Amino acid sequence: MNYRKYRAFKPVDLPDRQWPDKSITKAPGWCSVDLRDGNQALPVPMSVEEKIEMFELLLSLGFKEIEVGFPSASETEFEFLRRLIDENRIPEDVTVQILTQARAHLIERSFEAIKGAKKAIIHFYNSTSTVQRDVVFNKSREEIIEIAVEGARLIKEIAAKHSDTEIRYEYSPESFTGTELDFAKEICDAVIEIIDPDEENKLIINLPATVEMSLPNIYADQIEWMCRNINRREHLIISLHTHNDRGTGAAASELGLLAGADRVEGTLFGNGERTGNVDIITLAMNLYSQGIDPELDFSDINRLIEVYERCTKMTVPPRHPYAGELVYTAFSGSHQDAIRKGLEKYRKSDSRIWDLPYLPIEPADLQREYEAIIRINSQSGKGGVAFVLEDQYGLKLPKAMHPEFSAIIQRITDERGDELKGDEIYDVFNKEYLTDGRRLKLHKYKINAILDDDEATDVHNAVEIIATMEEKGERFEMTGHGNGPIDAFFHALIESGHLEEGVRLSSYSEHALTEGADSQAVAYIQMVNKNGQGRFGVGVDPSINGASLKALLCALDRMDKMD
Numbered sequence: 001m002n003y004r005k006y007r008a009f010k011p012v013d014l015p016d017r018q019w020p021d022k023s024i025t026k027a028p029g030w031c032s033v034d035l036r037d038g039n040q041a042l043p044v045p046m047s048v049e050e051k052i053e054m055f056e057l058l059l060s061l062g063f064k065e066i067e068v069g070f071p072s073a074s075e076t077e078f079e080f081l082r083r084l085i086d087e088n089r090i091p092e093d094v095t096v097q098i099l100t101q102a103r104a105h106l107i108e109r110s111f112e113a114i115k116g117a118k119k120a121i122i123h124f125y126n127s128t129s130t131v132q133r134d135v136v137f138n139k140s141r142e143e144i145i146e147i148a149v150e151g152a153r154l155i156k157e158i159a160a161k162h163s164d165t166e167i168r169y170e171y172s173p174e175s176f177t178g179t180e181l182d183f184a185k186e187i188c189d190a191v192i193e194i195i196d197p198d199e200e201n202k203l204i205i206n207l208p209a210t211v212e213m214s215l216p217n218i219y220a221d222q223i224e225w226m227c228r229n230i231n232r233r234e235h236l237i238i239s240l241h242t243h244n245d246r247g248t249g250a251a252a253s254e255l256g257l258l259a260g261a262d263r264v265e266g267t268l269f270g271n272g273e274r275t276g277n278v279d280i281i282t283l284a285m286n287l288y289s290q291g292i293d294p295e296l297d298f299s300d301i302n303r304l305i306e307v308y309e310r311c312t313k314m315t316v317p318p319r320h321p322y323a324g325e326l327v328y329t330a331f332s333g334s335h336q337d338a339i340r341k342g343l344e345k346y347r348k349s350d351s352r353i354w355d356l357p358y359l360p361i362e363p364a365d366l367q368r369e370y371e372a373i374i375r376i377n378s379q380s381g382k383g384g385v386a387f388v389l390e391d392q393y394g395l396k397l398p399k400a401m402h403p404e405f406s407a408i409i410q411r412i413t414d415e416r417g418d419e420l421k422g423d424e425i426y427d428v429f430n431k432e433y434l435t436d437g438r439r440l441k442l443h444k445y446k447i448n449a450i451l452d453d454d455e456a457t458d459v460h461n462a463v464e465i466i467a468t469m470e471e472k473g474e475r476f477e478m479t480g481h482g483n484g485p486i487d488a489f490f491h492a493l494i495e496s497g498h499l500e501e502g503v504r505l506s507s508y509s510e511h512a513l514t515e516g517a518d519s520q521a522v523a524y525i526q527m528v529n530k531n532g533q534g535r536f537g538v539g540v541d542p543s544i545n546g547a548s549l550k551a552l553l554c555a556l557d558r559m560d561k562m563d
């Protein structure tokens with residue numbers, strides 16, 4: 001790879017730069033360029049109907065400025081804008097923006113396209129970079145300024161004949177990032193002089209990273225330099241329009257805002273030329289995650305993805321910030337453990353401040369369900385498996401049981417090399433702990449309370465259990481006493497010779513599985529043999545006693561099968 005043919009971008013001489021000490025405290029003005037920059041980069045540009053659907057989508061997200069196209073470029077673009085106007089589809093508080101080169105016939109056609117619109121931004125541009133001046137235009141600086149000035153004059157002149165439309169202007173020195181700053185200022189100042197903006201009618205000066213050529217801090221320096229040096233800054237709206245050639249379009253826009261810009265142009269999911277425009281969802285959600293109102297609403301992200309993918313025929317990658325299918329999902333054990341603990345704490349806490357490990361925002365804010373957060377494969381740990389069972393099936397496995405069940409799951413995921421879905425995990429749990437087929441079966445049981453003052457027996461504050469059991473097809477009855485039903489059952493098993501010596505009950509927990517009259521209880525019991533090896537058993541039954549006895553038999557069975 002011949003890196004020697006490339007040159008490093010020259011830094012900006014701005015030793016007293018201010019932007020590194022600034023913070024973003026409010027949303028910028030947003031302008032969607034999905035229907036223009038996004039559309040012009042599609043292999044199959046959107047049809048009029050698709051553009052209408054995208055326009056409606058953008059409105060529903062809250063965009064107040066939407067660049068609807070380059071109406072002088074094609075019939076589709078022209079017809080689309082005419083439909084928006086003629087069918088009264090543009091809300092009062094929304095301004096449509098159109099793009100045109102600073103060329104007379106294109107400007108004239110653009111004005112035909114906006115006829116009848118209540119408000120419009122006429123966005124005109126010409127390329128100003130050293131390379132474009134040299135390669136594309138073969139013109140001097142003065143001649144390039146002349147293109148912009150001529151365009152501005154013509155636009156103002158024609159606009160004067162469109163008194164029905166409230167017109168604002170936007171000028172872009174296209175390829176700004178490759179333009180010498182003094183020349184960018186000179187050409188913008190020349191346009192400013194013609195447009196003559198004031199406090200009420202500000203001119204939008206858009207400073208595009210048409211091609212992202214440098215580190216984002218250099219773009220920030222360029223923006224700060226322009227904000228400090230351009231004429232009549234107070235009558236301007238400084239706008240950013242970044243592309244993502246180096247993969248730092250979002251960073252460049254954010255640093256550009258620190259550097260003094262007021263407005264951002266971008267697209268949904270960063271659609272646009274080459275590597276795309278800056279992704280407005282990322283920028284807005286970055287603000288949101290800092291507790292700043294983004295003034296755009298992405299809460300219905302799944303519908304947004306559906307409409308976007310259908311209209312543009314592009315796909316949203318699974319790792320796309322905030323929106324991708326996998327961005328709230330943890331497969332790895334330590335992440336799952338931290339998320340599970342974080343969620344548990346958050347749900348119990350009175351604080352509504354979101355501060356969870358690995359989840360910068362609450363997935364539910366974008367309608368992402370918790371069940372998708374923790375997914376299980378061979379990289380997952382015990383906490384994740386327990387989370388899935390609790391979250392999807394209400395089974396709160398005791399902590400001491402997590403390693404045992406997770407080892408069973410891990411064996412399967414290792415063998416399969418694939419992900420195990422929630423229902424598959426539950427099937428394994430069911431087969432392992434809840435399916436009948438035990439050595440010892442419980443048919444029925446009776447529990448008798450033994451009163452304190454019962455002189456006839458030697459057992460006080462206790463219960464007696466009489467259970468009908470079955471082993472290898474043979475039924476038998478056993479009786480036992482204890483300080484509770486489980487203890488009594490345990491003793492009945494010992495006394496009837498069904499429990500090996502030295503085995504003890506090591507832990508017990510239970511909870512209701514469902515609520516209401518037909519609720520079920522679940523019990524978890526751990527038994528440990530004389531060598532200290534233990535197994536859990538689980539039982540589910542309408543009664544808590546029934547669940548416990550089943551859990552005990554399940555543990556016993558699993559102890560028998562222990563290798």
Ligand SMILES: CC(=O)SCCNC(=O)CCNC(=O)[C@H](O)C(C)(C)COP(=O)(O)OP(=O)(O)OC[C@H]1O[C@@H](n2cnc3c(N)ncnc32)[C@H](O)[C@@H]1OP(=O)(O)O
Pocket residue numbers: 037040070072073074100101102103106125126127136137147174210273
């Ligand atoms: C960075 C951006 O995304 S800018 C927006 C880009 N979007 C588009 O181009 C999509 C729509 N564009 C189009 O459909 C066409 O390019 C049109 C209709 C605008 C123009 O079409 P045409 O005039 O047929 O062809 P083309 O685009 O090749 O024009 C090139 C000519 O325009 C000149 N030109 C390019 N940009 C500008 C400008 N902003 N102002 C004045 N002249 C310009 C070029 O120097 C070239 O001139 P030449 O023919 O004398 O060498």
Ligand SMILES: CC(C)C(=O)C(=O)O
Pocket residue numbers: 037099125172174175206208209210211241243
């Ligand atoms: C027209 C301009 C703003 C543009 O799309 C770009 O420079 O990328």
